Amino acid sequence: xxxxxxxxxxxxxxxxxxxxxxxxxxxxxxxxxxxxxxxxxxxxxxxxxxxxxxxxxxxxxxxxxxxxxxxxxxxxxxxxxxxxxxxxxxxxxxxxxxxxxxxxxxxxxxxxxxxxxxxxxxxxxxxxxxxxxxxxxxxxxxxxxxxxxxxxxxxxxxxxxxxxxxxxxxxxxxxxxxxxxxxxxxxxxxxxxxx
Numbered sequence: 259x260x261x262x263x264x265x266x267x268x269x270x271x272x273x274x275x276x277x278x279x280x281x282x283x284x285x286x287x288x289x290x291x292x293x294x295x296x297x298x299x300x301x302x303x304x305x306x307x308x309x310x311x312x313x314x315x316x317x318x319x320x321x322x323x324x325x326x327x328x329x330x331x332x333x334x335x336x337x338x339x340x341x342x343x344x345x346x347x348x349x350x351x352x353x354x355x356x357x358x359x360x361x362x363x364x365x366x367x368x369x370x371x372x373x374x375x376x377x378x379x380x381x382x383x384x385x386x387x388x389x390x391x392x393x394x395x396x397x398x399x400x401x402x403x404x405x406x407x408x409x410x411x412x413x414x415x416x417x418x419x420x421x422x423x424x425x426x427x428x429x430x431x432x433x434x435x436x437x438x439x440x441x442x443x444x445x446x447x448x449x450x451x452x453x
Contacts, residue, residue: 271405273328366450
């Protein structure tokens with residue numbers, strides 16, 4: 259259901275072709291909900307069958323066509339219902355913590371590399387999210403720019419503030435992951451330094 263709602267969120271800004279949804283997904287919603295095109299296109303078709311979006315065939319190139327999707331009233335109601343329902347938290351499935359719990363089986367160098375890779379990954383994500391926040395605040399993010407173009411300054415600020423807040427949460431979580439991994443490096447040194 260989260261992919262469906264992520265796609266509905268994208269289509270609340272403007273009608274888009276499947277390719278436009280995929281391209282914009284990677285530079286906006288994709289930062290908080292990853293999905294490959296192999297999941298996006300079939301979900302768009304299911305959403306159309308369920309009446310949440312409407313597909314319209316439009317010209318593409320000299321002889322081709324594409325399908326452009328727009329959100330329906332039923333899609334807007336479904337999206338709002340999802341937003342107004344308390345979240346259901348799922349039980350953990352954390353391959354990183356699973357591996358960390360059994361590092362006594364790993365070589366010390368592999369354990370160090372495990373934590374260093376974790377730090378590098380989350381550091382890069384922080385850079386991505388800080389860049390996203392910059393594009394949200396200056397309205398250079400194309401999806402947000404389209405979403406706020408006919409809104410009052412107050413409404414545009416409200417829309418932007420919630421999106422910035424979400425990415426700030428992602429940054430905070432990544433910073434906690436980096437701190438945890440640094441602590442893990444210290445633990446490897448403490449426990450394995452003499453091996």
